[in-house]
Amino acid sequence: MMRIALIALASILVIPNSQLKAQDEKDFSLNRLTDDLYHFRGGTGGNHFGTVLVTDEGIVVVDTVEPKSALWLKNELAKRFNQPVKYVIFSHSHYDHIGGSKLFKEGGAIIIAHENAEAEILEEERTQQWMSKREIVLPDIAFSDKFVLKIGDKTVNLISLGSGHTDSLIVAHFVEDRTIHLVDVASIKQVGFMTLGRPIKKYIPQLEKAMALDFDLVVPGHAALGEKQDVRNYIDYLTTLISQVENAISEGKTLEETQQILLGSMAEFNYLKRWDEWFLLNVTGVYLQIAEGEASD
Numbered sequence: 001m002m003r004i005a006l007i008a009l010a011s012i013l014v015i016p017n018s019q020l021k022a023q024d025e026k027d028f029s030l031n032r033l034t035d036d037l038y039h040f041r042g043g044t045g046g047n048h049f050g051t052v053l054v055t056d057e058g059i060v061v062v063d064t065v066e067p068k069s070a071l072w073l074k075n076e077l078a079k080r081f082n083q084p085v086k087y088v089i090f091s092h093s094h095y096d097h098i099g100g101s102k103l104f105k106e107g108g109a110i111i112i113a114h115e116n117a118e119a120e121i122l123e124e125e126r127t128q129q130w131m132s133k134r135e136i137v138l139p140d141i142a143f144s145d146k147f148v149l150k151i152g153d154k155t156v157n158l159i160s161l162g163s164g165h166t167d168s169l170i171v172a173h174f175v176e177d178r179t180i181h182l183v184d185v186a187s188i189k190q191v192g193f194m195t196l197g198r199p200i201k202k203y204i205p206q207l208e209k210a211m212a213l214d215f216d217l218v219v220p221g222h223a224a225l226g227e228k229q230d231v232r233n234y235i236d237y238l239t240t241l242i243s244q245v246e247n248a249i250s251e252g253k254t255l256e257e258t259q260q261i262l263l264g265s266m267a268e269f270n271y272l273k274r275w276d277e278w279f280l281l282n283v284t285g286v287y288l289q290i291a292e293g294e295a296s297d
């Protein structure tokens, strides 16, 4: 009981913080999505997103983003809700999504992630020099295929998406609120980010596994909110892009020729945002992966 009381106290304390500047705070927000779900916006330029579930038995945060954003979120939750953050969930091992988790762990939250996340986090820490200055926390609970989290009258299903964008990527399914948190494989209402991730062909089964869930709303990691159809549209975009690049390569086309062909043949997708900025980069990324035999592994 004492531990629970201390956890509750720690998590409702508002930490005065001189590190947060006005220019940071304009990038942060917490907006209601459904009855109990909130959309957390943070990160540099406000382009990283988390999902927060508030119940009468505590709060669940999926992706705390980086430390300044997490500090703002912790204070905001304490101001608005009289509930402790009980669980923090990692969507996957990448620091830009989970870097702020230490604050919540110190407040008593339990960290849940896929079983591959820990090794990936430690490997990134070992190999990336900039990571040595970061404060990483490791998961308390790890799972392989699926983890069912019951809290209050809500169910959050955490489902592994297998190998692709890392080997630790999961989708968080807020069953009653008919919402999924799905990051980095799904680019909602816009083309993919720059030259896309690797191995790009493995993103398709990851996206299809998420599509099999029963949901209306999707919270992506770096783009606007969307609906289920937006995920389907992105799968169509990606599969079309991959197959047209494969055709062009099999016909011996150069990268520049492929770019010119696809600008015309994929024009039906030019309604997607960032088309002018990133479409040719998307083509380049897929072309190089396929040409180098690295699109599938």
Ligand SMILES: [Zn+2]
Pocket: 092, 094, 165, 184
């Ligand atoms: Zn990532």
